[in-house]
Amino acid sequence: MIYGCIENNGISKVDQAKLDTTVVMGMLQTLGTPDIPSDIKHFRVGKLDQTNQNRSRPIKVILSPEKSVLSVIRNARQLKSSSEWATISIFRDRIPMQMEIHRNAKKELEDRLANGEMDLTIKYRNGIPSVVSSLN
Secondary structure: OEEOOOOOOOOOHHHHHHHHHHHHHHHHHHHOOOOOOOOOEEEEOOOOOOOOOOOOOOEEEEOOOHHHHHHHHHHHHHHHHOOOOOOOEEOOOOOHHHHHHHHHHHHHHHHHHHOOOOOEEEEEEOOEEEEEEOOO
16 A cells, blocks of 8 residues: 555546556655566555545555565665655555554553553564564
8 A cells, every 4th residue: 555645636537547657666666676567456545535635545556476565565664765755655455453453552562661661662473563672
């Protein structure tokens, strides 16, 4: 999922799709993603908000093979250092249950830090987030 890509409501859907393709391909090339297919599947998610023109919908990108996906997720932080992509964020698409598990881990981290524990972080083990000491 790509968040922060500008969506231009004044152009046709076809032109917006072409613009999105250019943006997605540019980001993947910046990240040095291996095996970029020329026909990447992507689409905007959600309804277009006519009342708030400044709000853009996220773009869902479907990549294959899995090593390309992992490469993009691992290197997504590099976009923040680039002036061209500084407003863009990339995250894995998660189902509601995964989002709830992540929220619970984040809340546990905040509670434990508020109670005085130090050097804690969230680490993923087999895709499951847990709060652990960052010293290990």
